Amino acid sequence: MTATLPSDLRAVFSHCTVAELVTIDEQGRPRARSVAPRYREGGSWIGVEARSDDVVDPHVALLFAGEGPTVLVQGTHAPAPRAMHVRPERVYAWDGDDPAVEPRLFDAHLEEVRSGHNEEPEIGHAAPAGGRGLWDHRLDELDCALLACVGPDGFPFAARLEIRPDPRGGVLRLGALPIGMPLDDGPACLHATDAGHCEGRGPCVHGDLVRGRSGWQLVPHAVMDA
Template identity: 70%
Template sequence: MTATLPSELRDVFAGCTSAELVTIDDRGRPVARSVTPAYRPGGPCIDVAERETVVDPHVALLFADDGPMVLVQGTARAADGLHVQPERVYAWRSDDPDAEPRLFDTHLEEVRSGHNEEPEVGHRGPEGGDAVWDARLEALDSALLACVGPDGFPFAARLQVAPDAGDGVLRLPRLPVGMPVEAGPACLHARRGPRVHGDLVRQSGGWAFVPHAVLDA
């Protein structure tokens, strides 16, 4: 699929020295961590150097450095690292992050709007429970947010977060256009900061993230 993508997106894959890998654990929760990608122009896969164990072959790779934010959803195969075969690619314009993303879908072999039309599968609801607050959360102003979309693929984007220690939540003032947001398990991963597992919930003021575990990245 990658050979048919615009050159600026292939350049993103080839030029990034780090990316965020999102997998789904055995409880159906998204898990995000930083990895080292490798891409051969025109190749069928994007490789991950780290030896990763995947329970569910549905994964996502987020490239969000200085250029356009690009999300690759694909299927993973472990063999001397991880090989991710793209199924869909979302690309947000770097000069207009509020615009609808372009969607490149290997099944349709054409460019469509940022609406995924794959059949929906079951989605886990929020795990619930009390929030676990950590002082490190108060320093966050942006992070990757990962969730599991209605089609069973992880979805991730980098966005602004607003810590609210009083209510024990991280508020999400602006979600990227095209992100399939539903209440349920989610993961926040901050650059040079913690990885946080919790629930994505809808509150009166909009969407918020309730932390349940704050881990070293």
């Protein structure tokens, strides 16, 4: 299936040693973790070394962010012995670091389509949990991270972006968001890793994505080691 993708995207799959896997838990909340991807040229799936017996929703996403284009694969997973197979349904590719750049978008047949925006019908997602944020000192130095949310079509969506901690307000303010990222008030996850342009390794934050007066922000409800 991936054989019809441009060679620069197939090269990303082949050369990346770490990707970010986003799944959806039983309450409809996104969960992100670092995984080791495995790809065979032209194959119909991308393998990841991750347990699949705790994945309750078939909709998953893989973010490849390193040298070359940043590539997001939205797909469905199939369990395999000691691994997971992700069958691509939609592929986004951003060239360069400018979030204002329109992504290349490939549909379920991996043919390029004109719009960089997903136009699948909306099916809804979990509502925000609500309540005040739980601040943790590990959030003070957070400068960038992967943001994962659930799109209106039921697929996870993820992107790396700059983070501005606001301890007094009890929120993490989000920097410029890439074109094509579907945001709505609801559960979200921030995963700070040492991949891409982030410096060092930070925590994994679960909370509510909400629109504030100055833009989008995450209200943290749980902070765990990445």
